[in-house]
Amino acid sequence: MxxxxxxxxxxxxxxxxxxxxxxxxxxxxxxxGHSDVVKLISMFAATGRAEASPMTACGSPVPGSCGGGCACHS
Ligand SMILES: [Zn+2]
Incomplete structure (x- = not known):
C-alpha cells in the first residue's frame, strides 16, 4: 500500500x-484535525519498491508458483 x-x-x-x-x-x-490539506510528492511512494518487484507482478508472493510464461520467471 x-x-x-x-x-x-x-x-x-x-x-x-x-x-x-x-x-x-x-x-x-x-x-x-484540519481539513485544508494538500498532497505532496512522496519519494517513498514514487520509488514503490514493493510494487516494482517482478515477484508481485503476477500477484504470487512466491516466484515460480504461478506457472510458466509469467514475468516473475524471467
Ligand atoms: Zn492542521
Missing part, C-alpha cells in the same frame, strides 16, 4: 498516510 505525504496549510504540519489506490479516498485530515 503506497504512503502519501500531506501538508496541512492551516498549521503547516507534514504527515504521512497509507492509502489504498483502489479505495475511494475520504477526506484527509491533519493530525490536529
Amino acid at each position: 503506497p504512503v502519501y505525504e500531506y501538508r496541512c496549510k492551516t498549521c503547516d504540519t507534514s504527515f504521512e498516510e497509507r492509502r489504498s489506490a483502489t479505495e475511494a479516498s475520504p477526506a484527509v485530515l491533519c493530525p490536529v
